[in-house]
Amino acid sequence: MQRTAGKRRKALIYLAVLLSAAGVFIADFFIKDFFRLNHPYESIPVIKNIFHLTVVFNRGAAFGILQGQTFFLIAVSMVLIVLFFVCFHKEEDFSFYNAIAYGLVMGGAASNLFDRLTLGYVVDYLDFRIWPVFNLADSCITIGVGLLILQTLRCPKKNAKPNNGRCAG
Numbered sequence: 001m002q003r004t005a006g007k008r009r010k011a012l013i014y015l016a017v018l019l020s021a022a023g024v025f026i027a028d029f030f031i032k033d034f035f036r037l038n039h040p041y042e043s044i045p046v047i048k049n050i051f052h053l054t055v056v057f058n059r060g061a062a063f064g065i066l067q068g069q070t071f072f073l074i075a076v077s078m079v080l081i082v083l084f085f086v087c088f089h090k091e092e093d094f095s096f097y098n099a100i101a102y103g104l105v106m107g108g109a110a111s112n113l114f115d116r117l118t119l120g121y122v123v124d125y126l127d128f129r130i131w132p133v134f135n136l137a138d139s140c141i142t143i144g145v146g147l148l149i150l151q152t153l154r155c156p157k158k159n160a161k162p163n164n165g166r167c168a169g
Helices: 002-038 070-090 096-119 136-154
Strands: 043-047 051-058 122-127 161-163 166-168
Touching: 002 051, 002 096, 002 122, 002 136, 070 096, 096 122, 096 136, 122 136
Parallel strands: none
Antiparallel strands: 043 051, 051 122, 161 166
């Protein structure tokens, strides 16, 4: 009986990861596609001099580094997605909190990888004027990694396992 409950819980965790990853991927895809097709190279002020929707086509990585290294960035992205999936799969006791965090990272990474594979660049559009332009996928990767780091800091002991966002010892 307990084994069935464990399998059901694991299936729900996988579903949470899949749904959050798919949600990020789909939302980011439609936003990028809209801006790419309707407002290429435009900057639309939302809050003048603070926040603009500025559409740029980034052929590099974060902060515009590695410009034109599309094949390298695709290869690195694929390896990191696979490694992240392996890390997720090896987790023994998962919280819903961690599942969402993994889903955010995987969905964001998959979205940017999809752009590179299909377009040869990543569409960025969020412009806070004091930071390089980025997109929803970048935000989700950052938030997901931040949540995982926070969980690690909250559960520093090797034997402490996350339990619905809390540590159990």
